[in-house]
Every structure is written in structure tokens, then in C-alpha cells.
Amino acid sequence: MRMGAALLLAFVLSAPPLNAVSGAAAAGDRLAVVSQDGGSVSVIDPHSNSVVARAQIGKGAAAIAASSDGRRLYVTYPDGGAIDVVDAETAVLVRSLPFKGEPFGIAAAPGSLYVSDWANDRVTRLDAASGAQTGAAAVGKSPAHIALSADGHRLYVADRESGDVAVIDADRMRKIASIPTGEAPFALALSPDGRRLYVANVRSGDLAVIDTARSELVARVAVGAMPYGVAATPDGAYVLVTNQHQGALSVVDAKSLALVGAIAVGRYPEGVLAGPSGLAYVANWFSGDVSVVDLARRREIFRIKVGEGPRSFALLPDFPARR
Amino acid sequence: MRSMAVFHAASFVAGLVALTTLAQAHGPTPQKIDEAVDIKADPKAVWAIAGDFAGVSKWDSELKASEGSNEKRVITFKNGEQLEEEIDEYKPDGMTYSYRMINPNLKAAPVSSYSATLVVTPGAGGGSHVEWYGRFYRGDTGNEPPDDLSDEAGREAMTRLFKSGLDGLKAKAEGHS
Secondary structure (H helix, E strand, O other): OHHHHHHHHHHHHHOOOHHHHHOHHHOOOEEEEEEOOOOEEEEEEOOOOEEEEEEEOOOOOOOEEEOOOOOEEEEEEOOOOEEEEEEOOOOEEEEEEEOOOOEEEEEEEOOEEEEEEOOOOEEEEEEOOOOOEEEEEEOOOOEEEEEEOOOOOEEEEEEHHHOEEEEEEOOOOEEEEEEEOOOOEEEEEEOOOOOEEEEEEOOOOEEEEEEOOOOEEEEEEEOOOOEEEEEEOOOOOEEEEEEOOOOEEEEEEOOOOOEEEEEEOOOOEEEEEEOOOOEEEEEEOOOOEEEEEEOOOOEEEEEEEOOOOEEEEEEEOOOHHHO | OHHHHHHHHHHHHHHHHHHHHHHOOOOOOOEEEEEEEEEOOOHHHHHHHHOOHHHHHHOOOOEEEEEEOOOEEEEEEOOOOEEEEEEEEEEHHHOEEEEEEOOOOOOOOOEEEEEEEEEEEEOHHHOEEEEEEEEEEEOOOOOOOOHHHOHHHHHHHHHHHHHHHHHHHHHHHOOOO
16 A cells, blocks of 8 residues: 555656646636546647546546636546545546435535435535535436536436426525426536526437526427437527437527537537537547537537547636646 | 645545445446448448348347337347337438337346447448447446346347347358358
């Protein structure tokens, strides 16, 4: 064990600080992608389309969230009952928070983490520093991904096996509504103004559109087989949906709700992140890489190799210390 | 600086210890199947055989029967157990189709769900390259699966099915069977 610690110490000391790698000119938002089979988190600099840091953690990591200051990454292990805390700058594992159950979906708020428990049909709130549970709410069956409103008061949970979205009062940790969406809702995303919630139904192959003020389903848009990831563009104009079977990113016009395009990406695309400057990033689970997509030109412009089995993204906001 | 590094290293070790136990749990992680074969026959000729979605048992020796259409098929394994599979996308122009299992039957295959794609592309010297790949979840998605419903058992069964299919397809298209 002492030997191991010495080796690890050497590893840590030799890891270059992130800002030294990227340079001052490349300051800005970054994105992190978690690879389940490779057991790693890759931090991507969108300016250079390259991986600038990689944390080798454990196999089986599924979902990821970033702290609002962009300094910490939180990664769930459904099969291991743990949440890893990774320093986003040094890509070093800071600690592992134990979790009773199968943690899957995760969202971060200042000081708190919200985590869905796939096996126990509930969503819990944890203290982000200690991992201590500070609240829990019963939801539907097999809760998958979750989304937190920008004001932090509402939490939306995709209940995959009960075919609905649970709306949670995040302050009191109580379910206040349950909205049927379709078959097997898995991933979900809020519009930038928070007025719409977009939910990808894996088995019915469509996108459910929910009016968040009224907690009502307003439309279901057919998008293609096995939609596994969803994101809204920062300007709110488009909704992006990954389709595992077509190996494509579907583009839905947020106003007309018409399917306006399908962009070929890698095999079995899952997570999607709509970045700044009209680019989108797609985690190709099967291909083990990330597609960079130019939304205006409707085509893939670049591939970035990451660890095996990439599944989901987190956006790391810029922070002054990085410049 | 040094004390910081020591702190990181110490927590890193603690994390690693926790993760070592995780790695042994073999959790409900989607698994990959990825098989391919090169065939000395024109892609159109290969697609004429492989594109008959319901005719898969004519070239996959792991199956003793198959019936249906280019939308849905029922496949019967050597032990008589059946699975129903449904097309998500059938594209003759691209010589490819994608499909998925409808309901699990662990006696037919030790997997709780899967989807797959078969694609025929032009290969070297006028021949064909056929890929058959997919994604599955093991038979028991709980945290302590028995050996016969583990990730490994699922991978073994799915790989056998795809490999024997591609071998059979090659033999048939090259006129060996």
C-alpha cells in the first residue's frame, strides 16, 4: 500500500495543471464527458477540440454533473453505489461519496447534489461536500436522468419504467406533479427560459414537450428510434435529440416543433451538449468518441477520441482562476 | 504545494480502494457486440441474402427457424426457445437495417434487452464487408447477477449468434453451402 501511495504521489505531482496545457488565450467554457467502459472523465477544450485533461476513475461511471463554479465534477456509479468527486482542473479524484442504492441521474446546485436512485424509485438531495443526505422524495419507477431549474426550485425526473416525469419541489423535496410523457422517458432538458421541458422517450421514439408552468404535456414529436439524449440550444431555437439506431442527431425546431434535420454522427450516440457558438457535442457510446457538430451547416465537423463507452456530458463554466 | 499534493494522493488512494470494490460488482452497464466479416461476393448478392430479415435462420446456424417480414421476425434457437425482433429502420439503399428485441426470453438468450444493426458495404476487390453490431444489457440487471445471466454470459451468447451468422452468410454468398 505504501508503495502504491508513492506511485500515486508521483502521478499527481507529474500531472500538469490544466491552464498550462491550454494556454491563456483558450480561456472559456469546457465540457466534460464520462466514459462508462473506459472508467474515465475527459475534459474537452472546445477551442482546440482536444482532450486537455483526463481522470482515470473506475469502470461503470454513468452520469456526470459540474458544480456551478466549474471546479468540481460529480460522477455516478449505479452499480457501485457511489458518487465520485473529481477536480475539474487537475482531473484528480478528490473523494468518493458513498450512496445507498443505484445512483444514476445527477444535478448540482450550490452546496447540494440531486441524485436519482434507479433501484429504489426516489430522488435524493445530498450535501455536496460530505455526501450526507439532506432530503429524499419518492418518484416513479426506475428514475433515470434529472434536470434542475435555473432558480433551483424545481427538479424534473424521467421515470423510465412508469413513463412519466416527476416534478419535485426541490426546497421541500416533495413530488408535486407527475406528467405522463410516453414510453420509457430517459433523458430530459429544459429550454433556456425554463418554460419548456423536453423529454426523450426511448421506446416510443419521440420527444415529449412539457409546459413547465402548467405541468402539462403539450406535444409529442416523432424523432426516430431510441432517442437517448436531449439538449436545447443556448438561444432556445432548437432541440437536439440523439437517435441510437440511426447514429444521428435529430434537430427539432423549438417553435414549430417540426423535425428539421438529422445529422449523421457516430454509432449509438447518447449524451448531447449544445455548446456556445453554434456547435453541439455528441457522445458516441459505441464508437468511443465525441462528434463535434456544426448546427448551421448541419454536419459533423470533427471527432474527438475519448475513453470507451462515453455516455453523458457536463458543461464546465469558465472561472477566473483558469485564465 | 507539496502538502496539497500529498492530500490529493491520500484521497486518491482512498478513492481507488473504494473503486476496486466497485469494479468487481459488474453493474448494469450496456455491453457492446461488434462482429464483421469479409466476403468474396458482390455487395448486392450479399444483401440479397442478408436483407431478408425474416430469413436469418437460413444462414445463422444458431437458429433453427425464423419467420416474419422485413418489419418483424420471430427467431427460434436450437433449443426451441424464441425471441421476437422488430425493425426500427430498414434501408435497402444503404444495405442496412437496425432492429431490437421486443420481450426478453432468458432461455433463448441471457440478455434483458438488445438492439443491433447489420450493414453491408463494398469491400476489397469487388467483395463485401459485413458488420453486425449492437448493444445489450445482461439477463439480470441487479447488482449480483448469477453467472449464467452476467455480462460475460450475455456477451458470449450474442457473440456466438452474430459470429455464426456472419460465417454462414459468407459460406452462402461464396457458394460453399
